[in-house]
Amino acid sequence: MRVLVIGAGGREHALAWKIAQSPRLTKLYIAPGNAGTEVVGENVAVDATDHQAVIDTCRRLAIDFVVVGPDAQVVAGLGDDLRAAGFTCFCPSKAAGQIEGSKSFTKALCDEVGIPTARYGHFDNEAEARVYVREQGAPIVIKADGLAAGKGVTVAMTLEEAEAAIVDCFAGAFGRSGAQVVVEEFMEGEEVSLFALCDGQNTLLLASAQDHKRAFDGDTGPNTGGMGAYSPAPVLTEALTARVMDTIITPTVKGLARRGAPYQGVLFAGLMLTAEGPKLVEYNARFGDPECQVMMMRLRSDLLDLLHATATGNLSGKFAVWREEVALTVILATKGYPGNYDKGTEIKGAEGLDTSDVQVFHAGTKREGGRLLASGGRVLNVTALGATVAEAQKRAYELVDQIVWPEGFCRRDIGWRAVARGE
Structure with a gap:
């Protein structure tokens, strides 16, 4: 199988490194890749935001299977465009990818199917958002509605900090992603992530992980895309994992299917383990970065086989084997x-x-x-x-x-x- 991995980050290096171990692989390309990916495959200079250029590259290289890494390209519909051009692709549809591309979309889905999550308000203007914050009080969480490279979230411990975050969003600090804002209840607990593969109908549980979003020791400083992670997360016990699957993951997959947007890809649930039980913080529609790196180190199974089964609706009967470490x-x-x-x-x-x-x-x-x-x-x-x-x-x-x-x-x-x- 001739495979093209889209992306240039640590997540894509980890995916390429693991795919390179598959006996089903004939040739591996990474677009555009980095200095690490060139060791496990061949880097290809192509702008992933130019979907036609990606399609042309797939044709030129006779690609059999495309694996899309970055969130921006999931949300932009690269998977849809590749499938329309006749290529098999591991990437949720643009419609299903809204679970990451729009926090208000995910909140509405939670309301619709009864997924436990933080109370919230959704606003398209600064004044109403500031009024809501004053009514709710601090601490409180301010989120740009769209993608912001992991930087569009402010956990505000004071009203002044919350209002400043709202002003920043509507002033264009996150571009179009901040044109709408979700204001959430501050949830007490420990945050953890759970990953599953979904082929539109079938779901395969993968693994748990915990990452560290703040820039500096002691969970201080600004939010980042992630400064480190480990897997598995012992705090997410088997009993809690089963509860998350029953109350969060499964209702999400069924809800998206009912909406006519069946989910095919990896579902990344950010969770808060509260005194009332696990609650959804947010969804991502791709592998986490840096969570992917630790998961790939632990995975014994053939990643290429699992990703291809997900993309072709053949997950039934598949399973993942992990290293105990x-x-x-x-x-x-x-x-x-x-x-x-x-x-x-x-x-x-x-x-x-x-x-x-x-x-x-x-x-x-x-x-x-x-x-x-x-x-x-x-x-x-x-x-x-x-x-x-x-x-x-x-x-x-x-x-x-x-x-x-x-x-x-x-x-x-x-x-x-x-x-x-x-x-």
Whole structure:
């Protein structure tokens, strides 16, 4: 099978790395890829936002199967366009992808099918949103309705912070994504993620993970796309997982099918484990980043086989086998991220570290004149396996300390909750 992976981040490097292990693979391409993906496949210079260019590339390379990684292309309908052109594609439809592309769409679906979630208000103007916030009080959560690269959420501990976040959204801080705002109740609890594959009818549970959104140690600083993660998340027990499947995942899949938008792809549920039970925080319509990296390290099954079965409606009878170890990843980011940061700084010592138990997945990297350079905000995903979260954490940071990059930074406490519990 000739496969094209769309994307350039750490998620896509992890997907390509795992797909490259499949006996069904004939040739692997990544578009546009990064300095890491060129080791496991062939990078192709194509603009993923230009859907016709992607289709033309698929024809030129005689691609049998396309795997779409980034959320922006899911929401933009790349999967629909590829299928219309005759290609098999792992990517939800644009209609189903609204579960990530519009938070108000997901909230309405929750209301419709009875999915437990935070109380909320949905607004298309600043004045009404500010009135609602004053009525509800703080703490409270302000979310840009559309995609904002993980940065459109403000957990406001004061009314002043909440109103400032609303002003930012309607002032264009997140472009069109902030033209509408969802204001949510602040939920107390521990946040965790659960992933499942859906082929439109059948659902296959994958794995759980916990990521760390805040930029700095102790869960402080601004929200990011994710500064690290580990899998599985022990806090999400088998009993809680079954409850999530029954009360959140299954009703979602059935609700979307009834709406005429059957879900085919990976369903990524962000959850809050509250005193009342698990509640949906938000959905994503693609693999998480950096959750994908830790999941791929643990997956024993043929990823290509599972993704193709999902895309062709053949998940029934499929199952996923996992390594028993914990996987943990630490994100090395450019200083200044998630705000302004420099590009083009050199990274040394990041290559030649990979073994069966440790992998350095690349995100914002490129090669120039034999040098490895940083080309983005999140740059490297240093990932390790261990018998416990503490052991995986120790191995990951041992690798981090071998990398020489003065212009980079990372959190030093990834997995801290589980480590504190002795997990």
